[in-house]
Amino acid sequence: MAQTTLRLSTTGPGLYDFTSEAARFVSRNCAGEGLLTCFVRHTSCSLVIQENADPDVRRDLDEFFRRLVPHGDASSMAWLRHTTEGPDDMPAHIKSALTATSLSIPVTDGRLALGTWQGLYLFEHRDHPHERQVVLHLSR
Amino acid sequence: MAQTTLRLSTTGPGLYDFTSEAARFVSRNCAGEGLLTCFVRHTSCSLVIQENADPDVRRDLDEFFRRLVPHGDASSMAWLRHTTEGPDDMPAHIKSALTATSLSIPVTDGRLALGTWQGLYLFEHRDHPHERQVVLHLSR
Amino acid sequence: MAQTTLRLSTTGPGLYDFTSEAARFVSRNCAGEGLLTCFVRHTSCSLVIQENADPDVRRDLDEFFRRLVPHGDASSMAWLRHTTEGPDDMPAHIKSALTATSLSIPVTDGRLALGTWQGLYLFEHRDHPHERQVVLHLSR
Numbered sequence: 001m002a003q004t005t006l007r008l009s010t011t012g013p014g015l016y017d018f019t020s021e022a023a024r025f026v027s028r029n030c031a032g033e034g035l036l037t038c039f040v041r042h043t044s045c046s047l048v049i050q051e052n053a054d055p056d057v058r059r060d061l062d063e064f065f066r067r068l069v070p071h072g073d074a075s076s077m078a079w080l081r082h083t084t085e086g087p088d089d090m091p092a093h094i095k096s097a098l099t100a101t102s103l104s105i106p107v108t109d110g111r112l113a114l115g116t117w118q119g120l121y122l123f124e125h126r127d128h129p130h131e132r133q134v135v136l137h138l139s140r
Numbered sequence: 141m142a143q144t145t146l147r148l149s150t151t152g153p154g155l156y157d158f159t160s161e162a163a164r165f166v167s168r169n170c171a172g173e174g175l176l177t178c179f180v181r182h183t184s185c186s187l188v189i190q191e192n193a194d195p196d197v198r199r200d201l202d203e204f205f206r207r208l209v210p211h212g213d214a215s216s217m218a219w220l221r222h223t224t225e226g227p228d229d230m231p232a233h234i235k236s237a238l239t240a241t242s243l244s245i246p247v248t249d250g251r252l253a254l255g256t257w258q259g260l261y262l263f264e265h266r267d268h269p270h271e272r273q274v275v276l277h278l279s280r
Numbered sequence: 281m282a283q284t285t286l287r288l289s290t291t292g293p294g295l296y297d298f299t300s301e302a303a304r305f306v307s308r309n310c311a312g313e314g315l316l317t318c319f320v321r322h323t324s325c326s327l328v329i330q331e332n333a334d335p336d337v338r339r340d341l342d343e344f345f346r347r348l349v350p351h352g353d354a355s356s357m358a359w360l361r362h363t364t365e366g367p368d369d370m371p372a373h374i375k376s377a378l379t380a381t382s383l384s385i386p387v388t389d390g391r392l393a394l395g396t397w398q399g400l401y402l403f404e405h406r407d408h409p410h411e412r413q414v415v416l417h418l419s420r
Contacts, residue, residue: 001173001174001280003173003246003248033281033283033417034281035317035417035419037175037244037246039244039245039246039253041253041254041255041258042255042257042258043189043190043191043255043257043258048377048381049323049381050323050373050376050377051323051373054362054364056361056362057362057370057373059361059362060360060361060362060370060373060374061373061374061377063359064349064374067359068208068348069204079203079207080200081196081199081200082194082196082197082199082200084194090197090200093190093191093197093200093201094200094201094204096190097188097190097201097239098238098239098378099377099378100240100380100381101188101189101240101243102243102244102245103381103382104244104317104319104382104384104417105319105382106283106317106319106415106417108283108415113319113321113415114321115321115322115323115413117322117323118321118322118323133255135246135248135253137173137175137244137246139175139279139419140281141313141314141420143313143386143388177315177384177386179384179385179386179393181393181394181395181398182395182397182398183329183330183331183395183397183398208348209344219343219347220340221336221339221340222334222336222337222339222340224334230337230340233330233331233337233340233341234340234341234344236330237328237330237341237379238378238379240380241328241329241380241383241398242383242384242385244384273395275386275388275393277313277315277384277386279315279419
C-alpha cells in the first residue's frame with residue numbers, strides 16, 4: 001500500500017493530463033498486481049479517463065459540458081440560487097457531479113492496465129487558475 | 141478490512157449527508173492508510189461528493205437534474221417506455237446512471253482524505269419515502 | 281487478490297449484461313469479504329449498474345443518452361471538431377464521460393453485494409460491432 005498527493009496547476013476550463021505522474025507512482029511502488037485509486041479533493045473540478053490521441057476530443061468534451069451546463073449569467077440558468085461565487089461556480093459543481101470524483105484502475109505487472117487510447121485527466125471547470133490536489137492510493 | 145451497511149431514510153428527492161457515519165466507521169477500523177469504498181444497492185438513487193457549505197448548492201444540483209431529466213409526464217419525455225412504476229421512476233434510473241453508484245475515498249492517518257468543502261451524499265431521485273442501503277467497505 | 285480480463289462482443293449501442301461472469305470470477309476467488317473493481321479499457325463505451333428486471337429500462341436509458349448527445353450529423357452538434365472517426369465517435373466519448381469507466385462493488389460472504397434489482401452492464405456507444413475488454417480486479 002502506498003499513497004501520495006499530486007498537485008496540479010490549472011489555468012481555466014479543460015482537461016489536464018496526469019497519466020505519466022500516476023504511472024511513475026505505480027512503477028515505483030508495485031511490481032505485480034494492484035489497484036490505483038485517484039481521488040480529487042474538490043467539488044468544482046473532476047476526473048475523467050478520455051482519449052489521449054486527438055486534442056480535439058478533449059476540446060469537444062469541454063465544449064459539450066459548457067453547452068449542457070451554461071454559466072450562471074445565461075438566461076437558461078436564471079433559476080440558479082448559488083451565484084455568490086461567480087457565474088462559473090455552480091455550473092462547476094454540476095459538471096463535477098456529472099463526471100467522476102474517484103477512479104480506480106487495475107495494475108498488472110506493475111503497470112496501469114489502461115487501454116491504448118486512455119489517458120487520466122483532471123477536468124477543470126472553473127475559469128480562474130487553481131491549485132488542485134489528486135490523492136493517489138495504491139493497494140496490492 | 142471491514143464492512144458495514146448504512147441504512148438511510150429518505151423523504152423525497154435531494155441530497156442526504158452521510159459523511160459523519162462514514163467517518164465514524166473509518167476511525168473505528170483504521171488508524172493508518174486505507175481506502176473507503178461506498179456502494180449504493182439501488183438504481184433509483186445514487187452517490188455524489190458535493191460542497192458541504194451552502195445548502196443552495198445541493199438544491200441547485202437537484203434542480204439541474206430535474207430539468208435535465210423531467211418526470212415522465214412532461215411532454216418532452218413522451219418517448220419513455222418504462223412508465224408503469226410512476227413518472228419519477230425511469231428519470232430516477234437515468235439520474236442514477238449520470239452520477240455514481242460507487243465512490244472510493246483514500247484514508248490517511250485514520251481519516252477520510254476529503255477536501256475541506258467535500259461531503260458524502262446519497263442522492264435520492266424518487267418522490268416517495270425510501271429506506272436506502274449504502275455498503276461501506278474499508279480496505280487497508 | 282485476483283485479476284482477469286473479460287472479452288465482450290457488442291453489436292451496436294445498448295447495455296450488455298456481464299453480471300454472471302463477474303459473479304463467477306468472485307465466487308472462484310473469494311470466500312469471505314472483498315472488493316471487486318470493474319474497469320473498461322476504452323473511451324467510447326462505459327460501465328453502468330442498472331435495473332435488471334424490465335428490458336425497457338435499458339432501452340430508455342440508451343434512448344435518453346442518444347437524445348442528450350445526438351450523433352455528429354445532427355444540426356445541434358454542428359460545433360463538433362472531432363468528426364473524422366464517424367458521427368457516432370465523439371458522442372460516444374461524451375457518453376463515456378457522463379457514465380463510468382470504473383465501478384467497485386463490495387463482496388460479502390463470497391458474493392457481490394448487489395441489490396436485488398442491480399445488474400452490471402457494459403454500455404456500448406458505438407454503432408458498429410466491437411470487441412471490448414473489462415478488467416476485473418478482486419482485492420481482499
